Amino acid sequence: MADPIRELSDLLARLPGVGRRTALRLAFHLLGAPEEYARELGQAIARIRDRVRPCSVCRNLTEQDPCAVCGNPRRDRSIICVVAGVPDLWAIEETGSYRGLYHVLHGLLAPLDGVGPEDLHLDALRARVQADGTAEVIVATRPSVEGEATAFVVRDILKDLPVRVSRIASGVPHGGELEYADRVTLGFALDGRRNMP
Amino acid sequence: MDAPDKTTAAFLVRLVDYGESDRIVTLFTRDYGKISALARGARKSRRRFGGALEPFCLLEVTLASHARGLWRLGETTLVAAYPGLASSLARLGAAARILELAREVVPEHEPDPAMFELLEQALPALSRADEPHVAATAAAASLRVLALAGFELRFTDCSVCGAPVPKGARVRFDPWRGGVVCTPCGGGPIGLAAAAVRGLLALLALPLSRVSEAGVDAPRVAQIEEAIDAFVRHHLGKPLRSSRFRAS
Ligand SMILES: [Zn+2]
Ligand SMILES: [Zn+2]
Numbered sequence: 001m002a003d004p005i006r007e008l009s010d011l012l013a014r015l016p017g018v019g020r021r022t023a024l025r026l027a028f029h030l031l032g033a034p035e036e037y038a039r040e041l042g043q044a045i046a047r048i049r050d051r052v053r054p055c056s057v058c059r060n061l062t063e064q065d066p067c068a069v070c071g072n073p074r075r076d077r078s079i080i081c082v083v084a085g086v087p088d089l090w091a092i093e094e095t096g097s098y099r100g101l102y103h104v105l106h107g108l109l110a111p112l113d114g115v116g117p118e119d120l121h122l123d124a125l126r127a128r129v130q131a132d133g134t135a136e137v138i139v140a141t142r143p144s145v146e147g148e149a150t151a152f153v154v155r156d157i158l159k160d161l162p163v164r165v166s167r168i169a170s171g172v173p174h175g176g177e178l179e180y181a182d183r184v185t186l187g188f189a190l191d192g193r194r195n196m197p
Numbered sequence: 198m199d200a201p202d203k204t205t206a207a208f209l210v211r212l213v214d215y216g217e218s219d220r221i222v223t224l225f226t227r228d229y230g231k232i233s234a235l236a237r238g239a240r241k242s243r244r245r246f247g248g249a250l251e252p253f254c255l256l257e258v259t260l261a262s263h264a265r266g267l268w269r270l271g272e273t274t275l276v277a278a279y280p281g282l283a284s285s286l287a288r289l290g291a292a293a294r295i296l297e298l299a300r301e302v303v304p305e306h307e308p309d310p311a312m313f314e315l316l317e318q319a320l321p322a323l324s325r326a327d328e329p330h331v332a333a334t335a336a337a338a339s340l341r342v343l344a345l346a347g348f349e350l351r352f353t354d355c356s357v358c359g360a361p362v363p364k365g366a367r368v369r370f371d372p373w374r375g376g377v378v379c380t381p382c383g384g385g386p387i388g389l390a391a392a393a394v395r396g397l398l399a400l401l402a403l404p405l406s407r408v409s410e411a412g413v414d415a416p417r418v419a420q421i422e423e424a425i426d427a428f429v430r431h432h433l434g435k436p437l438r439s440s441r442f443r444a445s
Contacts, residue, residue, distance in 0.1 A: 145252065
C-alpha cells in the first residue's frame with residue numbers, strides 16, 4: 001500500500017481526463033524524468049494552493065496582486081470584460097484580440113441553487129466602474145437563461161453610470177452549419193438578445 | 198438485460214457535479230416523474246449534451262437503462278426556451294420558485310403527467326408575464342403545484358370545523374393546518390383581507406396565461422404569497438432557496 005508509484009498514480013488518476021492506465025504511465029514517466037523536473041512540478045503544484053489568490057481589482061486568480069492583466073500598463077483601462085470564471089478569461093486572452101481589463105464573477109445567477117445577485121461581487125464591479133470612469137463594460141457570460149439573466153443584472157447595477165454596457169454576440173460557431181448549432185445558442189441568437197440597450 | 202432507451206420530455210431541476218468529469222442531474226420528466234440521471238462528461242464539455250443541460254428550458258431526454266435508481270442520460274435536446282425569464286429577475290425568480298417547489302413536493306419515480314403539464318404551462322406564462330403580474334402568476338402556479346401534490350390549501354371554509362368563511366370578512370390563515378381557521382377554532386398567524394381571498398379564487402379560476410385579468414392588486418397578491426410561503430416553509434421544514442429572489 002505504501003508503494004510510492006502506486007500512490008502517485010492513484011493521485012494522478014483523479015485528474016480530469018486521466019484514466020488509471022495513463023496515470024500509471026505518467027508516474028513511470030516522472031520516475032524516469034530528470035530529477036529537477038519532478039521537483040519543480042511538485043513545487044508548482046504546492047504553490048498554486050499556497051499562493052494563488054483572487055486579484056483585489058478584478059478577482060482573477062493570481063499569485064501577484066494586482067494580477068498580470070490589471071498590472072500591465074499597456075492594457076486598455078477604459079474597458080472591462082465581465083466573465084463568469086477564470087477559464088473564460090483565459091479563453092478570451094487566447095484570442096489575442098482583447099486588450100482591456102476583466103471582472104471575474106466566479107459564478108452565474110442560479111436561483112434554483114439560491115445563488116443571487118449579492119453572491120456575484122457586483123458591488124465591487126460598480127465601485128470600479130465608478131472610480132475609474134470606465135467607458136465600456138462587455139458582458140461575456142454564456143448564452144443560457146442564467147447567463148443572460150446575469151448580463152441583465154450587470155446592466156442593471158450600472159444603469160445610472162455613464163458607461164456603455166454591451167453583450168458579446170452569441171450565435172452559430174464560425175464555419176459551423178446552422179442545423180448543427182446547439183438549440184439554446186440558436187434560440188438566443190434568433191431572439192436577438194445580444195443587444196444591450 | 199439491457200432495456201431499450203426511453204425518450205421523454207423533461208425539466209432540469211438540479212445539477213450537481215459528480216467526480217472529475219460527470220454531473221448528476223435531477224429531471225422532472227413527463228413519463229417517469231422525478232428521476233436522477235448520470236450525465237457522463239457533462240462537466241468537461243458543455244457541448245457534450247448539445248448545450249441543452251440547462252434549467253428553465255423544456256428538454257427532450259433519452260434515458261438508458263439504470264442501476265440503483267440512477268439512469269444514464271443520453272442524447273438531450275432543447276425543445277423550448279423561455280427568453281422572458283432571462284430578462285427579469287422577477288420572472289426568473291418566480292420560475293425558480295415553481296420549479297423548486299415542484300422538485301421538493303413530488304416523490305421520486307412516480308409519473309405525474311398533470312404536474313408536468315402544469316410546469317409546461319407555468320414557464321411560458323411567467324416568461325410572457327408583465328412584471329406587475331409575475332407575482333400573481335407565480336402565486337396561482339404555486340397553489341396548483343401544491344394542490345396536485347395533495348396539499349389543497351383551504352380558503353373558503355375553516356380547515357378545522359369546515360364552517361364557511363363569512364363573505365366580506367377578514368380571515369386568519371394557519372400554515373400548520375393548511376388553510377384558514379375560524380375564530381372559534383383558534384384562527385391563525387396570517388391575516389388575509391376578504392379581497393385577498395376573493396382575488397385568490399379569481400386567480401385560480403383563470404388559466405395561468407391569463408391571471409392578469411383577475412385584476413388582483415399587489416398588496417393582496419403579497420398577502421396570498423405570504424400564506425403560501427408560510428405553508429411551504431412549514432411543510433418542507435425550510436424556505437425555498439429561490440424564495441430570496443422575490444425581494445430583489
Ligand atoms: Zn486583476
Ligand atoms: Zn372552525
